[in-house]
Amino acid sequence: MSKFSSLEPKRVFEIFEEICAIPHGSGNTDAISAYIAGFAERLSLSCIRDEDNNVFIKAPASRGFEASAPVLLQGHMDMVCEKNSQSRHDFKKDPLDIDFMDDDIFARGTTLGADDGIAVAYILALLESDHPHPPLECLFTTDEEVGMEGVKAFDFSKVSARRVINLDSEDEGVIYVSCAGGMRSKLTVPLKRYENSGVHINIIISGLNGGHSGDMIDRYNANAIIVMGRLLHFLSKQHKFHIISLQGGLMDNAIPREANCHILISRSNSGDLEKLIAEFEKTIKNEFSANEKNLMIYCENMGESTEQVLKPRLQERVIFLLNTVPDGVQNMCVDEKQKGLVKTSLNFGIMRLKEEKFELEAALRSSVSSEKYALSDKLRYLVESIGGSYGEYGDYPAWEFNETSPLLNTLTSVYEKLYKKEPVVKGIHAGLECGVIYHNLKPVDIVSFGPEITGAHTPKEKLSISSAQRTWELLLSLLEELK
Ligand SMILES: [Zn+2]
Secondary structure: OOOHHOOOOOHHHHHHEEEEOOOOOOOOHHHHHHHHHHHHHHHEEEEEEEOOOOOOEEOOOOOOOOOOEEEEEEEEOEOOEEOOOOOOOOOOOOOOOOOOOOEEEEEEEEOOHHHHHHHHHHHHHHOOOOOOOOOOEEEEEOOHHOOOHHHHHOOOHHHHOOOEEEEOOOOOOOOEEEEEEEEEEEEEEEOOOOEEEEEEEEEEEEEOOOEEOOOHHHOOOHHOOOOOOOHHHHHHHHHEEEEEEEEOOOOOOOOOOOEEEEEEEHHHHHHHHHHHHHHHHHHHHOOOOOOOOOOOOEEEEEEEEEEEEEHHHHHHHHHHHHHHHHOEEEEEOOHHHHHOOOOEEEEEEEEEEEOOOOEEEEEEEEHHHHHHHHHHHHHHHHHHHHOEEEEEEEEEEOOOOOOOOOHHHHHHHHOOOOOOOOOOOEEEOOHHHHHHHHHHHHHOEEEEEEOOOOOOOOOEEHHHHHHHHHHHHHHHHHHOOOO
């Protein structure tokens, strides 16, 4: 008998252990999808497995719940594959080496995939149990962790439920009620170059905190690309220089921590440059004195050289753009229930200078779609006004807050009855599958909750056993109330 059989709820943990034995990283979901579909077959439940490996199972209502409206239970079956540098784990074929100690379940050397394997275990354990529930529709999606591809491809005409419980949250005691939608923007300015000579200087900005552009945008950390734009503007007021190359950031959804710019400057002005850069560094350090303790701006003299540099008028446009694009938090929620939540933001995450064009890429987010599109239009106007072009990519919808959600009211009262305290109700400034579900099923009532998981997406991921137990109780009690 497995060691996990000693844990309660027994079937939830036994099924979770079975899931961990099946490799199920994003993009590798054939086996896990077949396992879930096989489960439904064994229970003689109606089941559809689509081309993207999403699985949709329907279960009839328990006795006494026949007249109730159906409920959609949802979680994703894929997991993030991260391991320690010493680990020899092969995510394509090896079962996870899971164990538990005290209150934690973990996997040796790798991610655990409780995000979101625990949701799969909950739903399957519920389907084979005799706990009372309304008619159930259960959606197990694929590739959530790599752009929510499964849920985006799923045919929602199969779904009749307009009450949805998403089980992909990781903070016990928190009920999520909204999420931001988003898109990626690309601003391009065409360039021309010519040959020039002078002292070649490399200017470097580094040591910034960075962070995820969704949930960390309200830390107001410095954006290396925007800081570089300001530095170039500051220098251009004092001296003439010529840009050779310019780059910063790695991903549109990460706040960039580094940027650098290669320039040519005359020998007579090159000595002064170091002083000006030091002066600018002091100004920026002062502005960010609370949060950017390790910010550094410095330059390296690479000696005299001849280079292809930007034509002056075009260089001006690049500096203009870097100093006029909005960046960071644009708007906060002001309604009582969502106070403190970022409503609209953008992050310029990538800057690159190619032979004949300058490119900036941003991640835009908003919990209100119209604000997202208005912000996108602002960027379009700006770049087009200087002869550039604009593109929008990967648009995904928001899950908008429903102030009068009956599902939230029921869940809140069930929670209060069980734990004698109020749950935290909040939105999240990042994308969730709930946004896609909301967009496809609206008008629809959605809540999201889950057990305490720490260190998700890292080899330190842990699932709290007692929290998983309580969340199971909460789910069962909620379903009992959804007559
Ligand atoms: Zn997840």
